[in-house]
């Protein structure tokens with residue numbers, strides 16, 4: 001039904017997000033991996049999407065690029081998967097979390113690049129990077145404290161907010177970022193998900 005085109009799993013943080021969402025729908029899909037950082041990478045990606053970036057989702061005659069657009073499309077097509085919270089106020093907040101990740105934290109991206117299966121020393125952090133790490137931890141902690149309930153994700157049941165932050169769980173694990181107990185428990189929960197473990201095997 002679907003084809004999800006992703007970049008090398010070890011590095012492609014943007015690709016991990018829709019993979020998490022697609023796995024949560026339970027829908028059948030084919031995964032195509034384009035190896036990044038090779039001379040032929042760009043032309044291979046351009047054959048799949050005019051935007052020249054992965055991830056890309058294809059179904060029928062439709063091509064969707066951009067990780068958040070793919071997650072939104074899946075949420076719309078698979079309402080039973082509950083990829084956004086049912087409650088409208090909670091949904092608005094979950095969307096703000098997802099959007100904050102999508103458009104923000106540039107220094108975390110640059111200084112702590114995703115290296116999914118690796119364990120690396122923490123680099124000397126710029127003040128901006130430390131501030132962004134603190135903001136992510138505070139945002140997670142607040143959502144978990146208020147909304148995680150028995151399911152244990154940021155907004156209770158697993159949602160697109162968790163998909164968007166899954167690469168950060170990986171980055172914090174790789175570089176050994178220290179987190180408070182509640183956040184550590186959340187990271188362990190996300191890391192143990194079958195989708196994350198599949199990604200690890202492929203990394």
Ligand SMILES: N[C@@H](CCC(=O)N[C@@H](CS)C(=O)NCC(=O)O)C(=O)O
Nearest residue numbers: 007012013014053054055066067068
């Ligand atoms: N905003 C896009 C960003 C996607 C992106 O930057 N993808 C990287 C891989 S992780 C890529 O395709 N890089 C290859 C290139 O730029 O040639 C999204 O959310 O999907």
